[in-house]
Amino acid sequence: MKIVLKNLTKTFPSRSKKLRQDVVAVNDFNFEIPDGELVGLLGPSGCGKSTTLNLICGLERPTGGQIFFGEEDVTGLAPEHRGVGMVFQNYALYPHLTVRQNILFPLQNLKGKDRLTKEEMTRRTEKAAKLVQLEGLMERRPSELSGGQQQRVAIARALVKMPRVLLLDEPLSNLDARLRLQTREEIRKIQRSTGITTVFVTHDQEEAMSISDRIVVMKEGVVQQIGRPQEVYDDPVNLFVAKFLGTPPINVFHGRIKGERVYIGEDAVLLARGVPDQEVYVGIRPEGFLWQEEGPLHCEMGRVEVMGRDISIVSSHKEAAGAQIRSIISAEIRVDPAQETVRFGVKPNKAYLFKKETKERIRI
Ligand code: ADP
Ligand code: MG
Numbered sequence: 001m002k003i004v005l006k007n008l009t010k011t012f013p014s015r016s017k018k019l020r021q022d023v024v025a026v027n028d029f030n031f032e033i034p035d036g037e038l039v040g041l042l043g044p045s046g047c048g049k050s051t052t053l054n055l056i057c058g059l060e061r062p063t064g065g066q067i068f069f070g071e072e073d074v075t076g077l078a079p080e081h082r083g084v085g086m087v088f089q090n091y092a093l094y095p096h097l098t099v100r101q102n103i104l105f106p107l108q109n110l111k112g113k114d115r116l117t118k119e120e121m122t123r124r125t126e127k128a129a130k131l132v133q134l135e136g137l138m139e140r141r142p143s144e145l146s147g148g149q150q151q152r153v154a155i156a157r158a159l160v161k162m163p164r165v166l167l168l169d170e171p172l173s174n175l176d177a178r179l180r181l182q183t184r185e186e187i188r189k190i191q192r193s194t195g196i197t198t199v200f201v202t203h204d205q206e207e208a209m210s211i212s213d214r215i216v217v218m219k220e221g222v223v224q225q226i227g228r229p230q231e232v233y234d235d236p237v238n239l240f241v242a243k244f245l246g247t248p249p250i251n252v253f254h255g256r257i258k259g260e261r262v263y264i265g266e267d268a269v270l271l272a273r274g275v276p277d278q279e280v281y282v283g284i285r286p287e288g289f290l291w292q293e294e295g296p297l298h299c300e301m302g303r304v305e306v307m308g309r310d311i312s313i314v315s316s317h318k319e320a321a322g323a324q325i326r327s328i329i330s331a332e333i334r335v336d337p338a339q340e341t342v343r344f345g346v347k348p349n350k351a352y353l354f355k356k357e358t359k360e361r362i363r364i
Contacts, residue, residue, distance in 0.1 A: 001164040003033040007065035025051040027221040040212030048221040085158030089170040093142040100138040128156040148179035166198040239359040252321040255282035281354040288350025289327035295343035304337040
């Protein structure tokens with residue numbers, strides 16, 4: 001089932017008495033989520049991710065715009081008639097019910113023509129439990145499960161109604177690092193095997209990058225960029241997106257274009273053919289530095305961190321926007337941490353220019 005968001009907008013009245021301005025939680029969101037894809041909705045806290053999800057499932061009514069499931073306009077449809085499964089950060093299971101009863105619960109509430117026979121309910125419950133590998137734990141109560149297992153019960157409970165659309169709002173935030181990794185792989189597997197169109201909300205860029213077919217990067221209610229994770233990483237449209245994706249993050253410098261060259265301080269690091277003279281931000285990915293004895297970029301050596309396959313050189317530069325510059329180079333190169341200055345070349349395809357005023361990308 002494809003999902004189409006058309007000029008989707010949601011404003012909330014201001015909560016503060018002094019500030020009368022409304023909060024535009026979602027601002028003119030346009031996107032067509034292809035059938036069967038897993039889309040990661042990504043952005044910092046407060047950027048409108050949950051509101052977008054609540055609009056899709058019908059818990060919130062939009063101020064403007066429309067939502068389609070396939071060709072059907074569902075904008076005015078009540079949540080229970082949309083056929084969506086929702087999973088939240090806190091699993092919100094019924095503590096006094098067993099795993100089996102928790103998964104079964106949504107089916108027992110079906111009324112009228114949707115009512116199922118007892119056999120059908122059992123069959124569906126067992127199928128959903130099997131999908132998330134809970135078959136052995138059906139008679140336990142939530143308190144007897146780990147966080148990851150509890151979240152799997154919540155996912156099974158969302159799947160048991162065979163939704164047309166699955167919506168997950170930061171479903172892994174309450175899990176510890178290892179479980180988070182494992183559960184996200186499971187979610188990916190379940191999504192692949194069921195083929196349910198899924199929207200996955202997270203503020204964790206690595207999480208979104210690793211499991212999504214496509215990511216949507218949001219900032220203050222406005223979509224910044226949509227694309228395949230690698231495309232967005234390789235080709236960010238503005239400084240915000242460039243900084244939001246990647247660990248360690250991109251290194252940002254105050255630079256300037258003069259005579260079709262990019263300068264960072266006195267160092268001419270790149271060519272910029274056809275770009276008029278101006279002040280710019282220069283973003284260089286950690287993997288965009290070349291270890292060169294005669295390299296154009298002169299940095300002050302900080303320390304060298306060995307990471308096995310790679311080494312990370314932490315240095316500084318007076319034109320760097322951040323306190324430190326992190327570059328990642330192959331561990332086969334021997335770097336002396338005692339040297340005062342470290343010199344780098346810059347890989348053109350790992351460096352980006354941004355306008356000083358708007359922070360939009362300047363393409364070379
Ligand atoms: P996210 O999930 O990305 O953290 P939200 O969608 O929850 O962000 O919130 C987006 C913005 O809308 C925030 O500024 C938030 O304070 C505001 N907001 C969300 N829900 C309400 C509400 N019910 N009433 C007023 N403002 C709200
Ligand atoms: Mg949220």
